[in-house]
Structures are given as structure tokens and as C-alpha cells.
Amino acid sequence: MHDSSQSTTRSNVLTFLGIMLVALNLRPGLTSVASVLNQIGRGLGLSALDQGILTTLPVLFLGIAAPLAPALSRRLGIERAVLAAVVLLAFALLARPYLDFAALLIGTSIVGSCIGIMGVLLPGIVKRDFPQHASLLTGLYTAVVFFGASSAAGVTEPLRMAFDGDWRSSLMVWAVPAGIASMVWASQLNPEPIRKARPTPGHSLFRDPLAWQVTLYMGLQAVLAFAVFGWLPTILQSRGLTPVNAGFALSLSIMLQISTAILAPWASSKMRDQRLIIALAIVFTISGILGCIVGPLPQIWLWVVILGLGQGATFSMALTLLAIRAGDPETSARLSGMAQGVGYTMAAFGPLVLGVLNEWFDDWRIAGVFLALTGLGALAAGIAAGRDRLVGSHAAANASA
Template sequence: MAGVLLVALNLRPVIAAFGPLLAQIQAELGVNAATVSLLMSVPLLCWGTFALLAPLFVRSRSAEGVILGCLAIIGVGALLRAGPSFAWILVGTVLVGSGIAVVNVLLPSLLRRDFPERLGLMTGLYTTAVVGGAAIASAASVPLRNAFQGSWRAALGAWALLAVLGAVAWWPAVRGRPGKSGLRTAPGVSIWHNPATLPVTAFMGAQSMVFFIWMTWLPRLLVDQGLSSTQAGLLLSVGNIVQLPFSLYVPILAARLPSVRPLVVALSACVAAGLLGLLFAPGAAPLVWALLLGIGSGSAFPLALYLIAHRARNAAEAPNLSAVAQGCGYLFAATGPVLFGAGHDLTRGWHAPLTLHLGLTALMLVTGLWASREFT
């Protein structure tokens, strides 16, 4: 359990730490908003591409060993993100995204294999650790930068130490395990024969796009409204911290409810309310808007992971369904931060991109209701 939780803690900090430092990064690199947002979209592209390949990596070696290797890749990538040029940072971003992508698929699949009777609880604990890592990183970004004499590169590179800690905790799961043991996938049967594959994939993509847009741009938007970078980073952290209880309990509740459709409606309403607040009264109650965004996303992400595991027809199909849903979903989500940033560049304001964000929230609602159907 310690290994699972500490590995999960590594899956968001390098990404979440980026938002509070966005204005400084953009200024120092001398690029526009759409270009700098690539540093958020590239990991999502990697998550999509390498998630689709993840089942191939466990055909000849243990899933536990592959996860350990991915932690090493994440650590090296975090160090490269502290490099002197945009090229170094981009290479580090690709490595971080690739390592996270494979763990995103394999770790939830291990939970389905090892804890089939406690899937809701284990999914909740896993997603709580993932969200907890994001909360810690978003809160610590600015203080870390200040501790490193204003260096955002050092503040991002410091997260390599968390990968080392995760590898140490995960090592007992690898030691002594036969090299070819691990997850058994379902070869020869197309995952698209499962009628739940498309709707679950669509919901995974829509909720991911909604989340990563505000994760990337909320601090910058709040700074433009007159808040300091420290205040904006703390509000982003609050938006992540409030997700923790929902990340834990939503999968448990979903496992007990006859239908998860009420959860889909409620979480979509929370996100929409937060976005409407930012659109029409951004300075009135920024704490409330951040809380609403966090509650909605803190419910959507674990619900999407639960649906992926629940809709797999057996444990052997779980890695394949997870790979397709996360792979295609994150490829779709990768366009979100760039489109939002491009909208801001074109209009020199936040109304048009926030309106786009509301439209994507409506898409999240529709796809969530679709994925919540019972399929025969």
C-alpha cells in the first residue's frame, strides 16, 4: 500500500507545479501564451501515445518492474526540466509525460487484478494520492522558487526527489518477482467489441480537458485580476486540496449506487458554476470559484477511473480498456490548454476562452451520462 500511494504521488507534481509559475516562465522564455502552454499539452500527448503502448510493455516483463523503470524516467525528466533552454525543458517534459503515461495505465489495472472486491476503495485511495500530489505541488511551487532565489527551473527540478522516494517504496513490490509475471492482457479480441469503450473513452477525454485547462490557466487568470502569484498558487492548491475527500469517496459511492448519473450531473454543475463565477465576477469570490472547480474535477477524475475498471468485462481486459480510454482520452485533452491559450492570445481577454471552457463542461456532462448507461 505504501508503494502504491507513493508511486501515485508522483503522477501529477511535475505537471501541477507548472501553473503557479506560468507567468514567470512565459516572461523568461519570451514566448506567447499558446507556446508556453505546450509545456502542459506535451505531457498529455505523451500520456495519450504511451498509454496506448502500455499493454505491450507487460507482455514480456512484470508490471511492477515496468513501473519502477517509469519512476526512473520521471525523475530524469524532472531534472531536465531544470535545464537552461526550452529544448532541454521540452525533452524533460516528454520523458516525464512518457513515464507517467505507462503508470497511469498499469497501476489502476493492478488494483483491478489484486483487489477486485475492494475496487471502489482502492480506486479512491489511488486517486486521492494522485490529487494529493497535485495539491502539494501547486502549493509548494512559489515557496520552492523563492527558496531557490527565484529560479523556477530549480523549483520544477526538485520534484525528482519525489521519484526517488517512490522508487524506494516500490522496490519491495519488484524484488524477487519473476521477470515475466504481472498483468495478463486479453490478446486477439478487439477492445472495441466492448460497447462501453467509446463512451468511457469520451468521458475520460472530456473531463481531462476540462481539468487541465483550469489547472494550467487559473493562476494566470487570477494574477491578471490583481492577485499576487503566491495568492494565485494558494488558490490553485485549495482547488486541488478540496478534491481529496471527493477522490476518496466518489468511487466508493459509485460502487454502491444503482446509477452514477446523479454524480455526473452534480460534478458538471459544480464545474460550470465555478467557470461562470470566473466569467462574470472573477474578483468577487475567487476562493469559491476555485473550490467549485476542485469539487467538480475531484469527482470527475476518480469516477472516470472507476468506470474504466468497472466496465472492463474481466481482469484481463482491464489493461486494454485502460490503455484505450486513457490513451485516446488524453490525446483529446492535450488540445485543451493550447486552445484556451490561443483564445486568450487572439482576444487579449478571458471571456472567449472561458466560454469555450463552459462548452467543454457541457461535453463532459453529455459523455458522462453516456458512459453511465448500462450496456448489455
């Protein structure tokens, strides 16, 4: 009995460590490129359009690949599916800096696809292995996601300088944490033969109102997140901040997200449902965005802080809903595939819409109206998704009736 208890504890520790290490790799493949995009453009002779494609493709493929994750999980088993994705991610990160532009686009698309698959499967593993602490674990790994994103955004350029201006080597470095994650993840796999999971019978989530509410919340908050990531420094520079301070503002915003990424799911777990926390998070996010665009310039750092605190909570609550709105790990994976697949496909076009609006009107306030309306949509969807219900319960109730 004692040996069995020790074995279970060791397995839980390895699973927890594996989840955190995989989560660490869910953003560096994206944010590291943005940090040295100008150098990549000069090195490969890319146009502005080429650079825009390079930054849009991984987010787009993140959304395209996400719905494939449940099927991959059923074929390989959820742990082996994650392992396959993180191993492929490591190889793609290692190879893509040393390819020509066409192959670089393919490598970047593979990076986005691997991230999409891992992001879909992690909530199901949390739901299965830590059912009593799903909200807390989701908050912790969301914080690790933000830490990875912020680290890659802030460290890639200094690494390039340390490598005598070689942007290729600075990007290649991010294959190392992916390799470490794959080794740790492989060490906790069950050596038994693969037992392919059978699809869980049930109605299509695309006909479930609650699933669509979760999906719309995920997608609309992601539009805000990627729009801020892509354009916040440019917006702040247009208001008079230096490029250094504008870049620091984005890094500060991302770092502040770590705190509310942990606190918001924990606080919501103490409440009857998640509506209040989601509403507060969206209000903070909208206020921070509008403050950065039209607020008094002397208070700009206050708005940056408010924005970071709001977006940390909005994203972590989106991931929390994927775990707690499903009754079992299989449904969690299906819901995650739907929400992230549709959501990140929407998010891929958010920065593009902002760029088009600014080019047409040459006024960031117009873009601010678009972001405010997006935020209000996220607020409506989030309040609906935050009710204490389970995906599929409506259909089950109708069937029983």
C-alpha cells in the same frame, strides 16, 4: 497457514503503499514547471511560444504514451513496467533542469510519457489486487494524485527562493519522491523470473461503444481540468483579483478536490450505478467554471469552492470507471490505455483553444461557452458510461447469440 496469512497481509500493505507513492508522482512533474515558468523563461531566454510548448508537451506525451502501457505490461509484467516507468521518471526529473532548452523539451516529454504509462497501469493493479475495494482504492490514490499536484504547485516557488532563486534546484527536488517510490515498489516485486503475459483474446476496444463512452468522458473532463489549471489564475486576474489571490484560488481549488476524490467513488459504490454521482460532479464543475468567469465578484470564492469539489469528483469517477467497467485486469489496462491515450491527447489542446479564443475575442465569456459545451459533452458521455455494464459484454452477447 498463519505464516501464509502474514505474508499475504504484508504483500497487500506493500502493494497499497507502492500504489500511493507512485500516485504521488503522477502530477509534480507537470505542476512544478508551471510554478516557476516565468523564471525558466527568463533564465533560458524563452519566448511565450516556447513556454507554451514546454507546458503542452508533457500532457501531449502523456496521451501518446498511454496506449503503449498494455504492451509494455505484457512484455515485462505489470509490476516491472511500473517500476521501469517510475525509475526513468526519477532520472528524467533529476536531469532535465540542467539541460539546454532542446534537451529540456526531450526530458519533459519523457516525464509526461512515464506519467502516462504509470497512470494507465495503476487501475489494472487495483482491479487485480483489491477487486472488492476498487472504488475506494481509486478514490484514495486519486486524492494522493491531487495532493502531489497541489504540493508541487505550492512548494516549488518557495523552494526556489530557499535555493537563492535557483529554479533548477527547486525542480530537481521532485526527483526525490520518485526515487522513494521506485525503492518501495521494487521491494514488493516477486523475485520469480518474468513470465510474459499473452494478449487476452477479444474484440478491439475501439469498436466497443461503452469503451468510447468511457474514453470521451475521460477526455472531456480532462479538457476542463487542464484548461482550469492553465487559465484560472489569468481569468481571475482579469476580473480584478491580485496575482497572489488568483494563485491561491487555484491552489484552494486543487486542495478541495481531495475530499470529493475520496467521497465520490465511495458513494457511487453504494449505488446501483455511477450515473447520479457523475451527473452531480459535472454540474458542479460547469457551475464553478461559469461562476468564476461571469458570476458576481463578491461570490468568487464560493465558485472556486464549487469548482474544486466538482472537479475532484469528475476525475476520480473517470479513474473509477477504468477499473469497474472492465471484467479483468488485462481489459482494465487496455481500457485505461485507450481512455487516457485519447483523453489526454484531447486535453493537451484544451488550454491552447482557450488561449486562441481569448486572443481572437478578448472576452473570457466566449471561452466560457466553449467550456460549458465541453462540460455538457462530458455529462452525456459520463451518464452513458455510468451504466452498470462491462466493456466487451455487448460483443460477447452478440457472439453467444
